[in-house]
Amino acid sequence: MEGAQPISPEELWSEIEKYHDTLPESLRKELYSKILEYGLTREEALAVISEAVKRYLSSLVNPGEAVGTVAAQSIGEPATQMTLRTFHFAGVRELNVTLGLPRLIEVVDLRREPSTPMMEIHLEPEIAKDEEAALRIAREIELTTVENLCRSATIDYYESAVILELDPEMMENRGVTLDDLLRALEKVKGKKGSVEVSEDGSTVIIRLGTDDVIKLRRAYERILNQRVKGLKGVRHAIVKPIRNDKGELVEYVILTEGSNFQGVLSIPGVDPTRTRTNNIQEIYEVLGIEAARAAIIEEIKKVLDEHGLDVDYRHIMLVADAMTYTGKVRQVGRHGVAGEKESVLARASFEVTVKNLVEAALFGEEDPLRGVIENIIIGNRPIPLGTGSVKLKLRVASGAPKRGGA
Amino acid sequence: MPRKVNVLNHELVPKHVLLSREEAKKILRRLGLRKSELPWIYSTDPVARALGAKPGDVIMVIRKSPTAGEAVAFRVVVKG
Numbered sequence: 001m002e003g004a005q006p007i008s009p010e011e012l013w014s015e016i017e018k019y020h021d022t023l024p025e026s027l028r029k030e031l032y033s034k035i036l037e038y039g040l041t042r043e044e045a046l047a048v049i050s051e052a053v054k055r056y057l058s059s060l061v062n063p064g065e066a067v068g069t070v071a072a073q074s075i076g077e078p079a080t081q082m083t084l085r086t087f088h089f090a091g092v093r094e095l096n097v098t099l100g101l102p103r104l105i106e107v108v109d110l111r112r113e114p115s116t117p118m119m120e121i122h123l124e125p126e127i128a129k130d131e132e133a134a135l136r137i138a139r140e141i142e143l144t145t146v147e148n149l150c151r152s153a154t155i156d157y158y159e160s161a162v163i164l165e166l167d168p169e170m171m172e173n174r175g176v177t178l179d180d181l182l183r184a185l186e187k188v189k190g191k192k193g194s195v196e197v198s199e200d201g202s203t204v205i206i207r208l209g210t211d212d213v214i215k216l217r218r219a220y221e222r223i224l225n226q227r228v229k230g231l232k233g234v235r236h237a238i239v240k241p242i243r244n245d246k247g248e249l250v251e252y253v254i255l256t257e258g259s260n261f262q263g264v265l266s267i268p269g270v271d272p273t274r275t276r277t278n279n280i281q282e283i284y285e286v287l288g289i290e291a292a293r294a295a296i297i298e299e300i301k302k303v304l305d306e307h308g309l310d311v312d313y314r315h316i317m318l319v320a321d322a323m324t325y326t327g328k329v330r331q332v333g334r335h336g337v338a339g340e341k342e343s344v345l346a347r348a349s350f351e352v353t354v355k356n357l358v359e360a361a362l363f364g365e366e367d368p369l370r371g372v373i374e375n376i377i378i379g380n381r382p383i384p385l386g387t388g389s390v391k392l393k394l395r396v397a398s399g400a401p402k403r404g405g406a
Numbered sequence: 407m408p409r410k411v412n413v414l415n416h417e418l419v420p421k422h423v424l425l426s427r428e429e430a431k432k433i434l435r436r437l438g439l440r441k442s443e444l445p446w447i448y449s450t451d452p453v454a455r456a457l458g459a460k461p462g463d464v465i466m467v468i469r470k471s472p473t474a475g476e477a478v479a480f481r482v483v484v485k486g
Binding site for chain 1: 410412415416417418420451467469472473
């Protein structure tokens with residue numbers, strides 16, 4: 001091919017785009033850049049493309065392949081190598097995070113609240129490098145209750161009052177004024193109650209106007225837990241600088257213990273496009289099913305990566321798809337994907353055999369005998385999977401020798 | 407004080423496109439599927455609401471994927 005011109009980029013791209021519906025985007029882009037890099041001629045380029053298409057098609061998963069079983073094994077085996085311990089974050093002060101196997105189980109089990117809910121709050125670009133602003137927002141979202149601001153709190157049964165001894169240092173720290181506190185107390189003092197402040201402003205007396213001891217005790221609890229400022233659920237918030245490889249400051253992020261995704265997104269100064277929570281249920285409620293799917297994949301991947309386990313992305317995507325294809329997020333517990341009908345025989349062979357069989361009989365349940373277990377129980381027969389998923393019909397020609405069932 | 411947040415802009419939310427009836431039909435024919443065979447999305451889903459999708463509509467989801475670059479999926483809107 002002496003003297004032949006390399007294919008032009010435009011021509012190459014239009015040739016590749018002929019396979020738009022066949023090849024995935026990443027493959028098409030790679031073909032494009034690699035062919036240009038090697039300066040192939042038109043003829044060579046076409047040969048490479050058609051070879052790529054051929055190889056791609058032959059590497060696709062076959063119809064009927066047991067992808068679920070393969071995914072389960074491919075995630076399950078490496079997961080046995082993970083430690084059962086809950087690790088604590090090193091380096092970040094005072095925040096600890098569930099990692100490893102417990103976290104993996106938590107993600108697929110879909111607990112309403114993870115054992116260590118946390119958020120990573122990013123700030124709007126204009127203030128992302130402003131430590132002051134970050135600290136201000138952190139203080140604003142951290143839940144502060146009346147209890148946090150008191151050095152001591154006692155019930156005076158004789159006076160039917162709750163006496164709060166304030167901690168000025170704490171109030172300063174949390175950015176709460178006496179007025180903020182009094183406003184919060186107004187809400188819990190009750191109809192007959194009244195709030196008094198001592199002359200030096202160091203103690204607050206809440207007279208409840210009742211001498212019922214039980215009511216008094218309840219009011220005491222209510223007063224201490226009253227929110228003064230911050231978001232419900234956010235127990236602690238710290239500011240952490242993020243630096244790049246050269247040690248330059250990229251931005252400040254706020255890490256929180258406890259999560260209130262909806263609440264934090266609507267705080268001015270918070271970047272509502274990059275802020276994250278590790279609570280998948282909350283992501284589903286606020287951002288919808290597709291975001292939940294993305295979050296499940298990300299969380300599983302994160303756990304596996306932390307342990308240096310290399311699981312193909314596609315297995316994880318399959319798990320996330322199985323959990324989200326009904327539009328809701330469903331858990332994968334020890335009985336498989338929740339809500340999925342399972343064969344009567346398979347259930348009976350797993351646990352409480354008699355009870356399962358009796359109940360199935362009472363409700364007139366049917367067993368389509370599609371799974372492995374059922375078919376082993378009733379005898380060997382190809383299950384509807386792989387080659388077994390194809391049914392053959394044979395029209396017996398008049399001349400063909402007749403035989404009994406195979 | 408609470409401000410409105412557009413969920414469509416969040417990093418975790420892939421691009422959703424509400425398809426017209428004709429487009430949906432064309433795609434279903436190409437895939438050889440009935441509408442009921444698509445994965446679901448509830449009409450109360452924050453994204454479906456942001457798009458104004460009604461039950462029976464088909465939403466095209468363009469996901470970023472590390473294996474395929476870009477992966478297209480479809481969901482049918484169901485009443486929820």
